[in-house]
Amino acid sequence: MENIETNENYHFSFKFKNSLPWLIPVFLIVFWQVACNLSWVNETLLPSPIDVVTNGIKLFKKGELQENMSISLYRATAGLLIGGGLGFILGFINGVSRRARLLFDSTIQMLRNIPHLALIPLIILWLGIGESAKISLVALGCLFPMYINTYHGITSVDPKLIEMGKSYELSKKDLFIKVIFPGALPTILMGVRYALGVMWTTLIVAETISASSGIGYMSTNAEQFMDMKTIVLCILIYALLGKLSDFIAKNLEDIFLEWRAIERRNTDASETSGDK
Amino acid sequence: MPQKLLEISKVGKSYGNSVILSDANLVINEGEFIALVGMSGGGKSTLLRMLAGLEETSAGSIIQDGNKIHGLNKEARVMFQEDRLLPWMNVIDNVLLDKKGKQAVSEATELLEQVELEQYAKQFPSQLSGGQRQRVALARALMSHPRLLLLDEPLGALDALTRTKMQDLIRKVCQDKAITTFLVTHDINEAVRMADRIAIIKNGTIWRIVDNPYRGKESLIDKEKEVEISEEILAEILD
Amino acid sequence: MKNLKKSFIAILLLFWCGIAVYGWHLTREDAGSSSLKNVVLGYQAGDEFYISKIRGQFVKKMKAKGYNVKFKEFQNGAAMMQALASGNVDYARVGDTPPVSALASGTKLTYVAAGGTKAKGSGILIHKNSSIKTLADLKGKKVAYTKGTSSQYMLLRALKVAGLSNDDITWVNLDSDAASVAYSKGKVDAWANWDPSVAQVEITENSKLLVDGTTTKALNRSFIVSPTTYASKNKTLSKLIIKYTEQDMKWANKNHSKLIKKMSADLKLSKKVVRRSVTRRTFSMKAMSKSVVKEEQEIANVFYDNNILTKKIDVSKHVQYLK
Numbered sequence: 030m031e032n033i034e035t036n037e038n039y040h041f042s043f044k045f046k047n048s049l050p051w052l053i054p055v056f057l058i059v060f061w062q063v064a065c066n067l068s069w070v071n072e073t074l075l076p077s078p079i080d081v082v083t084n085g086i087k088l089f090k091k092g093e094l095q096e097n098m099s100i101s102l103y104r105a106t107a108g109l110l111i112g113g114g115l116g117f118i119l120g121f122i123n124g125v126s127r128r129a130r131l132l133f134d135s136t137i138q139m140l141r142n143i144p145h146l147a148l149i150p151l152i153i154l155w156l157g158i159g160e161s162a163k164i165s166l167v168a169l170g171c172l173f174p175m176y177i178n179t180y181h182g183i184t185s186v187d188p189k190l191i192e193m194g195k196s197y198e199l200s201k202k203d204l205f206i207k208v209i210f211p212g213a214l215p216t217i218l219m220g221v222r223y224a225l226g227v228m229w230t231t232l233i234v235a236e237t238i239s240a241s242s243g244i245g246y247m248s249t250n251a252e253q254f255m256d257m258k259t260i261v262l263c264i265l266i267y268a269l270l271g272k273l274s275d276f277i278a279k280n281l282e283d284i285f286l287e288w289r290a291i292e293r294r295n296t297d298a299s300e301t302s303g304d305k
Numbered sequence: 306m307p308q309k310l311l312e313i314s315k316v317g318k319s320y321g322n323s324v325i326l327s328d329a330n331l332v333i334n335e336g337e338f339i340a341l342v343g344m345s346g347g348g349k350s351t352l353l354r355m356l357a358g359l360e361e362t363s364a365g366s367i368i369q370d371g372n373k374i375h376g377l378n379k380e381a382r383v384m385f386q387e388d389r390l391l392p393w394m395n396v397i398d399n400v401l402l403d404k405k406g407k408q409a410v411s412e413a414t415e416l417l418e419q420v421e422l423e424q425y426a427k428q429f430p431s432q433l434s435g436g437q438r439q440r441v442a443l444a445r446a447l448m449s450h451p452r453l454l455l456l457d458e459p460l461g462a463l464d465a466l467t468r469t470k471m472q473d474l475i476r477k478v479c480q481d482k483a484i485t486t487f488l489v490t491h492d493i494n495e496a497v498r499m500a501d502r503i504a505i506i507k508n509g510t511i512w513r514i515v516d517n518p519y520r521g522k523e524s525l526i527d528k529e530k531e532v533e534i535s536e537e538i539l540a541e542i543l544d
Numbered sequence: 545m546k547n548l549k550k551s552f553i554a555i556l557l558l559f560w561c562g563i564a565v566y567g568w569h570l571t572r573e574d575a576g577s578s579s580l581k582n583v584v585l586g587y588q589a590g591d592e593f594y595i596s597k598i599r600g601q602f603v604k605k606m607k608a609k610g611y612n613v614k615f616k617e618f619q620n621g622a623a624m625m626q627a628l629a630s631g632n633v634d635y636a637r638v639g640d641t642p643p644v645s646a647l648a649s650g651t652k653l654t655y656v657a658a659g660g661t662k663a664k665g666s667g668i669l670i671h672k673n674s675s676i677k678t679l680a681d682l683k684g685k686k687v688a689y690t691k692g693t694s695s696q697y698m699l700l701r702a703l704k705v706a707g708l709s710n711d712d713i714t715w716v717n718l719d720s721d722a723a724s725v726a727y728s729k730g731k732v733d734a735w736a737n738w739d740p741s742v743a744q745v746e747i748t749e750n751s752k753l754l755v756d757g758t759t760t761k762a763l764n765r766s767f768i769v770s771p772t773t774y775a776s777k778n779k780t781l782s783k784l785i786i787k788y789t790e791q792d793m794k795w796a797n798k799n800h801s802k803l804i805k806k807m808s809a810d811l812k813l814s815k816k817v818v819r820r821s822v823t824r825r826t827f828s829m830k831a832m833s834k835s836v837v838k839e840e841q842e843i844a845n846v847f848y849d850n851n852i853l854t855k856k857i858d859v860s861k862h863v864q865y866l867k
């Protein structure tokens with residue numbers, strides 16, 4: 030009997046815990062709506078959440094919203110795949126080959142320190158103002174976090190495990206698949222998560238380069254005409270897309286790094302309970 | 306007349322100016338269990354790594370089956386002081402490593418039974434205790450059917466009770482499979498409990514080799530002899 | 545539980561990719577057909593090319609002549625000049641200042657056509673209840689402008705007309721968003737600006753123009769410019785563009801209500817604002833003439849004299865008189 034009760038308590042607190050992260054955003058939105066209703070803020074400077082949402086629905090019915098969102102998503106994804114992929118390959122090559130490291134690494138480190146947004150004029154001159162320019166910019170942004178994390182992940186795999194693999198006669202391929210890559214994966218996935226963040230911030234800027242579509246365009250276009258509802262809508266969309274990609278990244282970590290979660294759960298247990 | 310598996314002759318090793326081993330000589334016979342004891346930092350691991358081919362000799366030679374060991378010794382498998390299990394693979398995958406197929410899986414399961422871990426096959430290493438992990442490492446080493454098993458203080462980090470159990474288990478498995486075993490340890494009692502012969506490393510060379518015919522016998526007299534040998538070895542090392 | 549999570553994330557990723565592919569299709573749609581010669585026109589919302597774009601006749605007529613027209617929207621003239629310099633835009637519809645700055649920075653461009661002015665919708669905005677009553681009252685006041693745009697020229701001209709020196713006012717360089725906030729909060733006393741923003745501020749902020757382009761002679765005229773090599777090779781095309789744009793301008797002048805409706809939806813401005821800005825200008829697009837070249841030369845001179853440009857420019861060397 031008592032047992033059941035504590036169980037229920039546990040369930041309750043579990044659910045409560047789940048909703049805790051949403052508490053502040055929900056409170057802020059409610060407060061914001063109330064503030065608008067009571068005219069504490071100037072509606073032309075900050076429209077109410079309901080206005081923003083109705084504006085969103087209006088744009089959705091016109092087809093503008095979903096078209097711009099899909100175009101943005103396309104640019105973001107293409108940039109991430111190209112830049113992230115390139116970063117991964119470079120990081121991998123430099124992580125594995127000493128000679129490649131000597132040849133490339135310091136150059137890459139040097140380029141890394143250039144803020145990629147500073148390259149906008151160059152990119153316009155080289156690639157124009159079409160899709161390729163925007164995608165390249167996003168790719169450039171995603172390249173470095175992926176490169177650094179892949180490189181760092183691969184070079185910091187426990188050398189003792191690598192030695193074990195070699196002494197157990199693993200082929201080069203197996204050594205990579207079974208030892209080096211899984212060992213580097215946590216750091217690589219961290220790079221993915223970081224790249225996803227950079228992807229969105231770069232995209233906003235990229236879409237102000239003579240875009241005629243995309244969320245960034247919607248926002249800068251609205252900005253020109255002080256259309257606050259659309260501006261706020263775009264900001265909210267960015268927040269949601271950012272949150273969504275973070276959610277995906279986190280879940281990818283959970284799926285691919287199940288062993289780490291188990292490890293964390295067990296470190297304390299094995300320390301206290303001794304040998305089984 | 307025991308068959309000779311491996312001969313260490315006049316082996317020297319130095320890192321830069323520091324000489325770790327000089328003129329070490331030892332013969333390891335087929336099927337025997339030999340222990341190497343000595344002070345910490347005395348070059349035990351270094352010698353073991355040279356037997357495994359993980360380290361090159363600076364002088365002298367290690368001959369196995371008439372061939373000088375150069376590069377990885379493919380007939381040998383090492384069990385390191387740390388278990389060196391891959392934390393992202395479950396127990397059975399750790400044992401299998403790169404081996405595939407039904408045959409391999411059933412063999413790995415059998416080995417896990419021998420080290421009494423069959424019910425842990427799908428667990429991750431982090432869910433196991435230190436002793437269990439070392440048993441997985443043992444199964445993994447045995448999976449490749451080595452002729453020579455090299456143990457580098459594999460029980461060093463375990464508590465006393467688990468150690469004793471593990472010593473008996475390892476000894477038994479190696480004897481059953483007739484695997485030549487080379488055990489590096491700083492624990493003289495462990496060496497006496499497990500090995501047929503005990504080599505003492507001192508001053509960068511194999512100082513003495515002590516026979517241990519009383520090992521594992523039931524009688525009290527043999528137990529006393531064991532203690533005697535331990536004390537003799539200790540005196541030898543500290544001398 | 546874990547499998548549930550796996551399939552959920554897999555579906556989410558599939559969805560993501562599906563939408564991205566759809567987005568890719570959308571960007572491909574306006575890639576155009578191949579047998580026609582592509583012409584890229586750069587425009588800003590609300591301008592002459594914009595009218596041609598929304599009316600829709602222009603593209604059809606050009607297609608009949610063997611040209612595939614692509615419109616590219618820009619947020620400001622400077623960005624358009626950059627695209628023009630890199631050859632990504634064949635014809636750019638800009639205000640009167642960006643081409644001058646571009647010429648000074650070495651861009652090889654040619655003036656192809658001149659449009660109407662926004663003289664009545666360009667000037668210095670003040671609040672109706674402001675203490676500033678005459679141009680001379682600007683003395684000691686803070687005035688917002690945006691560097692390198694027509695507003696800078698307007699302000700220079702206004703000071704000249706008022707007989708004030710450049711140091712008599714505080715110059716506050718702000719981009720249009722920042723300026724709009726600063727102006728409505730009273731952080732600046734006046735704002736040099738142009739339509740449709742001026743019309744918007746006049747209506748929503750109870751403001752008026754202290755002085756407009758008819759007095760300052762900062763007319764804020766429209767131009768079509770083209771990369772010099774392109775212009776010299778495509779005179780027939782340029783003439784076609786002028787001809788068809790002018791037809792659209794005539795339509796625009798006659799069909800205010802249709803234009804206002806469409807513009808207010810696209811620019812997200814109230815009809816009242818759009819009506820005001822549209823009715824006080826006359827749309828046109830003509831080949832270059834000596835008199836508009838003189839206007840441009842004046843801008844170049846004033847900017848040079850005020851150290852805004854470091855190079856003296858002879859505008860007449862960059863003009864095509866197409867007849």
Ligand SMILES: Nc1ncnc2c1ncn2[C@@H]1O[C@H](COP(=O)(O)OP(=O)(O)O)[C@@H](O)[C@H]1O
Nearest residue numbers: 320323325343344345346347348349350351352
């Ligand atoms: N790679 C190396 N470079 C330099 N010195 C080393 C290296 N490996 C081992 N040594 C040194 O060799 C000596 C013997 O080491 P080791 O064989 O590990 O001793 P033991 O296993 O008997 O404790 C130690 O002093 C150690 O510092």
Ligand SMILES: [Mg+2]
Nearest residue numbers: 349350351458
């Ligand atoms: Mg050692």
